[in-house]
Amino acid sequence: MPRPAIVFGGPSPEHDISVSTGLQATHTLGDVWAIYWDKQGRFHAVDPAAEPVDFAEGIPRKARELGFSAVPGGGFTLRRKPLDISVVVNCCHGGPGEDGTLQAAFELVGYRFTGPGSRGSALGMDKFAFSATVAALGLPVLPRLLLGPDTRPDFPPPYIVKPRYGGSSIGIEITEDVETALALLASSPHLREGAVIEPYLADCRDLQVAVRTYPEFQTSAIEEPLRAEAGLYSYRQKYLAWGESGQAARRLPADVDPPLAEQVKALARRVAELCQLRSVGRVDFLERGGELWVNEVNTIPGSLAAYLWIDPPIDRATLLADMITEAETRPPRIFSAAGADGTALRSARSIAAKLGG
Numbered sequence: 001m002p003r004p005a006i007v008f009g010g011p012s013p014e015h016d017i018s019v020s021t022g023l024q025a026t027h028t029l030g031d032v033w034a035i036y037w038d039k040q041g042r043f044h045a046v047d048p049a050a051e052p053v054d055f056a057e058g059i060p061r062k063a064r065e066l067g068f069s070a071v072p073g074g075g076f077t078l079r080r081k082p083l084d085i086s087v088v089v090n091c092c093h094g095g096p097g098e099d100g101t102l103q104a105a106f107e108l109v110g111y112r113f114t115g116p117g118s119r120g121s122a123l124g125m126d127k128f129a130f131s132a133t134v135a136a137l138g139l140p141v142l143p144r145l146l147l148g149p150d151t152r153p154d155f156p157p158p159y160i161v162k163p164r165y166g167g168s169s170i171g172i173e174i175t176e177d178v179e180t181a182l183a184l185l186a187s188s189p190h191l192r193e194g195a196v197i198e199p200y201l202a203d204c205r206d207l208q209v210a211v212r213t214y215p216e217f218q219t220s221a222i223e224e225p226l227r228a229e230a231g232l233y234s235y236r237q238k239y240l241a242w243g244e245s246g247q248a249a250r251r252l253p254a255d256v257d258p259p260l261a262e263q264v265k266a267l268a269r270r271v272a273e274l275c276q277l278r279s280v281g282r283v284d285f286l287e288r289g290g291e292l293w294v295n296e297v298n299t300i301p302g303s304l305a306a307y308l309w310i311d312p313p314i315d316r317a318t319l320l321a322d323m324i325t326e327a328e329t330r331p332p333r334i335f336s337a338a339g340a341d342g343t344a345l346r347s348a349r350s351i352a353a354k355l356g357g
Contacts (some may be wrong), residue, residue: 012095
């Protein structure tokens with residue numbers, strides 16, 4: 001009997017939080033394949049009832065290594081026998097689990113899976129491409145530039161430097177000048193794949209709203225995360241400051257007047273359409289004095305943003321069940337070689353002739 005597979009972990013700085021999200025899903029659903037993606041990139045079948053501490057030192061005891069083949073009809077195997085999977089619930093945050101890499105592998109296999117496909121995932125993870133696309137649609141965004149030796153911002157300091165690819169505030173720094181930003185680019189392991197630079201607005205606030213796309217498009221209550229460390233809503237605040245309590249410094253619902261709330265939700269819908277969001281996502285904004293800017297999109301939010309669904313009230317089990325039903329009803333991506341009938345190959349000169357000019 002096919003059953004859902006929950007995939008979590010992965011070679012990402014957000015590995016630990018991904019494990020937590022995945023285990024929340026396995027404990028909620030119960031009868032699932034629990035698939036742990038370790039920091040070296042290998043997959044393992046683990047006990048769905050495992051706890052976060054079981055992964056603190058790496059691969060838990062009694063884990064069984066899985067094979068994975070990204071070809072049609074391939075996928076996950078245990079002792080060379082395919083796992084009977086109905087849907088893959090992707091709980092991987094950051095890195096290849098969220099940037100379209102894993103999604104592309106699932107598309108090649110023919111798996112149905114939660115979250116956006118490879119193209120929407122890649123756009124959502126690329127802070128520069130995302131903001132440029134949002135700006136091209138006429139939506140409000142702060143100026144965001146690629147950081148490099150020739151970067152000369154036309155906006156005043158202080159600046160925020162962010163990894164071009166990444167999330168959860170990891171690697172984000174405030175700087176007073178471009179020279180410091182470039183030094184970070186050269187030294188920070190989180191900026192190896194590139195960085196963006198943008199204005200830092202000390203007197204603004206963060207607003208966040210979750211969206212879901214099934215059984216109909218809905219937006220959650222609006223949250224205001226409360227900043228503390230160095231003026232940023234940091235990774236530590238999001239995930240570590242409150243231990244296992246599941247709580248963080250936030251106002252939920254946020255104190256926003258109705259017109260601003262409607263603007264947040266309308267912009268969130270536009271962003272969801274832009275990134276082809278599926279299942280549950282989260283859109284983050286900056287706000288100052290009633291002026292609103294789209295900041296970024298989180299295509300696989302921590303804890304699947306379950307805590308935001310207080311208005312309308314949706315419990316975690318319903319949220320996951322709807323995600324799975326949506327994935328089951330959507331056809332897998334189809335690739336086609338239509339038009340490649342060999343004519344060009346039959347009429348081509350020899351490779352030797354081509355190389356010789």
